[in-house]
Amino acid sequence: MKKLLVTGGAGFLGSHLCERLLAAGHDVLCVDNFFTGTKANVAHLTKHPRFELMRHDITFPLYVEVDEIYNLACPASPIHYQFDPVQTTKTSVHGAINMLGLAKRVKAKVLQASTSEVYGDPQVHPQPETYWGRVNPVGPRSCYDEGKRCAETLFFDYWRQHRLRIKVVRIFNTYGPRMHPDDGRVVSNFIMQALKGEDITIYGDGMQTRSFCYVDDLVEAMIRMMATADDFAGRYGRLR
Numbered sequence: 643m644k645k646l647l648v649t650g651g652a653g654f655l656g657s658h659l660c661e662r663l664l665a666a667g668h669d670v671l672c673v674d675n676f677f678t679g680t681k682a683n684v685a686h687l688t689k690h691p692r693f694e695l696m697r698h699d700i701t702f703p704l705y706v707e708v709d710e711i712y713n714l715a716c717p718a719s720p721i722h723y724q725f726d727p728v729q730t731t732k733t734s735v736h737g738a739i740n741m742l743g744l745a746k747r748v749k750a751k752v753l754q755a756s757t758s759e760v761y762g763d764p765q766v767h768p769q770p771e772t773y774w775g776r777v778n779p780v781g782p783r784s785c786y787d788e789g790k791r792c793a794e795t796l797f798f799d800y801w802r803q804h805r806l807r808i809k810v811v812r813i814f815n816t817y818g819p820r821m822h823p824d825d826g827r828v829v830s831n832f833i834m835q836a837l838k839g840e841d842i843t844i845y846g847d848g849m850q851t852r853s854f855c856y857v858d859d860l861v862e863a864m865i866r867m868m869a870t871a872d873d874f875a876g877r878y879g880r881l882r
């Protein structure tokens with residue numbers, strides 16, 4: 643049994659991850675400031691003897707003893723991350739610094755929930771990991787895209803400088819139960835329009851591509867990623 647920390651654990655992806663980690667027999671500390679997540683998302687877990695829920699904003703330091711950290715805390719859709727863009731950048735950057743600092747102190751392994759948005763408005767489709775992206779540093783989406791890019795930078799520098807055991811996963815559109823129905827993203831839009839019997843909106847000429855992932859598959863991937871060899875961080879293959 644390991645002691646695991648899930649930041650953003652009361653959110654859509656985090657709540658599923660907490661569920662799976664508990665089912666695997668681990669002790670799970672779920673930390674969330676409930677900005678977009680809710681207690682209702684983890685209400686079915688709160689009676690579990692190995693589950694603990696803590697209200698905390700990861701832009702502030704956290705002192706706990708854990709073996710592994712899954713860092714998911716961050717609003718994920720434009721309407722949410724543009725609501726308070728300064729806080730969004732702080733959550734990605736200060737949050738990463740705080741989680742990396744914690745991981746260093748307690749010698750924990752740490753996984754970052756990064757995003758396909760690190761590629762910005764890409765000119766290459768599909769994006770190989772060697773592609774560095776095309777990102778606007780000063781636009782309304784920059785708080786999210788650049789915040790996540792800076793978080794990745796911090797993760798790799800903590801590996802280079804401190805040999806911290808890091809894992810970075812770049813998540814593409816994920817869908818499933820407990821996703822936010824009104825977040826304006828493509829799958830939630832389709833489902834909400836279908837439920838209301840409305841026409842389904844397809845933007846542009848309909849020739850664009852998207853990569854979709856079901857939440858259970860993503861959670862499985864994150865857990866498997868955490869279990870990979872210490873010299874595997876998820877970018878450029880093996881760390882050297």
Ligand SMILES: NC(=O)c1ccc[n+]([C@@H]2O[C@H](COP(=O)([O-])OP(=O)(O)OC[C@H]3O[C@@H](n4cnc5c(N)ncnc54)[C@H](O)[C@@H]3O)[C@@H](O)[C@H]2O)c1
Pocket residue numbers: 649650651652653654655656673674675676677678679680698699700701713714715716717718719733737755756757758812813814815816817
């Ligand atoms: N869902 C997707 O398709 C997708 C795609 C790419 C990346 N991601 C990443 O995965 C992670 C989880 O996304 P999600 O879809 O579950 O979103 P979500 O909004 O449901 O979950 C994010 C959680 O983080 C919490 N949070 C936000 N700021 C915080 C802070 N400062 N301190 C503590 N908690 C905070 C929120 O309250 C929420 O519970 C995010 O980091 C997101 O960027 C998700």
